[in-house]
Amino acid sequence: MRIAFFLNKFPLLSETFLLNRIVGLIKRGHEVSIIAFGPSREAITHPLVEQYRLMEILEILRPGSIIPRRKFDILQACFGPVGLKVLALRKMGFFSGKLLTSFHGYDLTSFIQEQGEGVYKDLFLEGDLFLPVSVVFQKRLIELGCKPQKIEVVRTGIDLSHFSRKPVPVNIKIKKILSVGRLVGKKGFEIAIKAFVRVSPGHPGLIYNIAGDGELRPVLEKFIQEAKLENEIRLLGWKDAIQISELMQESDLLIAPSLTSADGNQEGIPNVLKEAMAIGIPVISTFHGGISELVEDGISGILVSENDPETLAHGLSKVLKMDITQRCRMADAGRQQVEIYYDIEKTVDQMIALYESLFTVEP
Secondary structure, eight states: OEEEESSSSBBGGHHHHHHHHHHHHHHHEEEEEEEEEBOOSSSOOOHHHHHGGGGGGGEEEOTOOOOOEEEEEEEEEEHHHHHHHHHHHHHSSSSSEEEEEEEOOOOOOOHHHHHHHTHHHHHHHOOOOEESSSSSHHHHHHHHOOOGGGBBOOOBBOOOOOOOOOOSSSOOSSSSEEHHHHHHEEEGGHHHHHHHHHGGSTTOOEEEEEEBOOHHHHHHHHHHHHTTOOOOOOEOOOOOHHHHHHHHTTTTTEEEEEOOTTTEEEESOOOHHHHHHHHOOOEEEEEEEEHHOOOOOOTBBBBETTOOOOHHHHHHHHHTTTTTTHHHHHHHHHHHHHHHHHHHHHHHHHHHHHHHHHTOOOO
């Protein structure tokens, strides 16, 4: 099939899940074009971008640029607001094809809060299929007026061949904790730091590494300095995919303290949780977005209330007290959960089946 992937900007490190989908389709022999509404300004790239030469199939639609008329089988819009733009372009005749829109987080939370609940009315009427990443977002789409028969949950997967199960931990105790993500409100890193401050006095030598950068870095730096924990809590800045993988391999626990930000922005299901679970790191996260669809509290990880340092500290203490057997049991359950529901091979196969179903003629 001829498939056009539409994105706001490309490539973005925070959207590796979209790279996985694009590459999965290319590997299966489909003709994929990438069309973005703006260039990425990130200096760091991703191995998949280089390996599959994705910049060579990228087109930037700049304001005022001439858009040639083209036919595709599938117009895949990534995020709701992009779906609105693609619908407008399809109406004007620039692109033809079945329009599918995937929803990942902010497009069903802060964007709705800003634009109003009727913002997707025309898209729901004229779009062909809608692909939320979680059951939580599926329900939200229905609440907003999308017909249930037009919705299919398609989870964002990871390439399990890149995430081998770690050996049994050599550390009797947890020594290194890791968080990964942009330093923005919905990631909840300030809450995680406050929880660490509560727990660290009872665990000398415990290190908390945070990989990522963003607007809240000065705030977090100030808080760390005031707590006099510069040696224990380290803001590592941006790291590429290889460096993140190395950090995970040397870490004993991952915290993803997602929360609803002040503007209503929420996450779907953070990929970093899937990656950590795939290699066998115990995880702590929150009852937020679709996270509980990935992490089963007490079985494949620990979940606590969002935006609550005290409960996060309690969850952290709980994991720190686990012996190796308990940690391995939790890690094994996490790996199994990812293998069953978040393997990129399975999720791409599901997407292709949905694409093909749009061209199936009823007997």
